[in-house]
Amino acid sequence: MTAATVSTRLVLVAACALVDLDGRILLAQRPEGKPMAGLWEFPGGKVEAGETPETTLIRELAEELGIVVKEDCLAPLTFASHAYENFHLLMPLYICRRWEGMVQPLESQKLTWTEPKKLRSFPMPPADEPLIPALIDLL
Ligand SMILES: Nc1nc2c([nH]c(=O)n2[C@H]2C[C@H](O)[C@@H](COP(=O)(O)OP(=O)(O)OP(=O)(O)O)O2)c(=O)[nH]1
Secondary structure, three states: OOHHHOOOOEEEEEEEEEEOOOOOEEEEEOOOOOOOOOOEEOOEEEOOOOOOHHHHHHHHHHHHHOOEOOHHHOEEEEEEEEEOOOOEEEEEEEEEOOOEOOOOOOOOOOEEEEOHHHHHHOOOOOOOHHHHHHHHHHO
């Protein structure tokens, strides 16, 4: 089997950098018991059958944070393409500056708002590190 035919599972995850009025970004800590527990990530989740990345984010942001986001408030910024051991992650990253409701940790996850230039002080999944310069440039 050549490298080109080795099968790897492609997992599509939609993620969102929520940006507040001070230009800070929301990170959520992955809970104990999950892979990469303790690392800080952008809210989001796997795109399920029948969903678009935008509808996934609208669902996940409501479930995880209790906020209502409209599709036209989700702006694509960049994406991650990263080979994990068991799957290949393809993760579009959106920016959202406008939502309804107060951000709450509905899944008992720790949340933090951080300035873009301090993002590197939070341990993040390896797929996320290449995304940081795009956020610093934008904000
Ligand atoms: N939401 C999010 N997921 C990320 C980021 N970076 C990164 O590598 N991931 C990975 C972690 C997971 O393997 C996958 C997200 O899927 P998920 O949140 O539905 O998966 P999970 O492991 O928490 O839980 P499960 O649904 O598989 O039980 O993408 C990120 O910044 N945000």
